[in-house]
Amino acid sequence: MRTVVITGGTRGIGGALADRLRQAGDRVVAIGSADADLTSIRQTAALTNRLPDKIDVLVLAAGRFDKRRIVTDEGFEQTFAISVLSRYLLAERLRPALERAEAPLILNLCGTGGIRAGRINWNDLQLADGYSLFRATMQGARANDLLGAGFAAAHPESRIRYVLYNPLFVDSGMHRQFRQPTRAIVGASAALFGQSTDASAALLSALLAQPPSAPLTALRRRAPVPLTRPEFDSSAAARLYTLLAELTGAH
Template identity: 65%
Template structure:
């Protein structure tokens, strides 16, 4: 039986995916399993996970309209979206490489949306923090993590997928304060895809991983990714330093 680890598998898109995977050993993780804003807890979680994993889905996210700093000194959305995903990927790579056809699905990079940038001189956004700035920096960083993975491990059997589900009525609006919570919640109900529908193409990617080392998709459709390999290498170096 194949094993999938879904970080962020207890709610929203991750939960819908977890419940759609029949015939899999599904390890659906949420904040009760480990607080992924903490690098120490993320490392302990990695040590508890099986030593052979077929698929890793990175779907845990937390957003805030005000800047929150973790006990380890990271801006919280950077901690969960960038640092934790970097640690999970690095830490679970050997377990994935023991599987015959392993895949990582990372939700999400910007998937062709040219907004935001990496604030190299202030990754933790000590100045100029906003929900938009932090979210877009995170998305850009995930693009670089995806683009850099294949370059770092050219012989790895792991297929890497950056997947933007676009707008999904997942309950993500609970992250926001009022009035944004009501506005985003109402818009999601009207215009967002249902989580179960958003999970369908994701399940397909796990059942049959793509042949290419890196695949970038927006709601199932291929999109091109412009990511400078030097920026990817720079981000990996910064993350190695930050998480050491």
């Protein structure tokens, strides 16, 4: 029986995956905002102390988005806090528990190999100037590519495989986080063009049954994304990794 920890496992894609894996007999620990507020470094760190000491699969699927710039009590822009800081911290802090498993895997649901518009705003990571939902989401997508590259480079001896996975457009209910009129537009588009959460979870469950063997893999659904793309630049990954160690270490 595998132990699978899923952040964002209470709803949407993560919720559907949690249901599917439980039915298949896995032990699933699903984390939602009532279990820990992953926009908080302090709560994310505390959560890692409550999780099992052997973890086969860590799925990073928690996300929160807002049209307004929201700053956490710890001084971070919310999107950056949940999609970058918490994912960095969870992967690093849960590494010992993952290393105890036979074939450990981190599955990071993100916008890998996605829209070229996304970029890291190195001089203003918290987007104090010119925040927009799009900029914050795209910066998060690019940062997650670098998180995967950074993890693989920082732990070359590790048995943990890291998979960056873009589910593409899924009718997950994520649009409920948005305000009108974005909420109505995204909701209607997702219902028309999005994949169902069940179908998305079925693809993920098949991936977990036959995971890639490379230390780092990037996928857009089933299609591999070449790691030679600029999104995975090793010096940018090292730069971000160093920055995140400093930011999370100070808390």
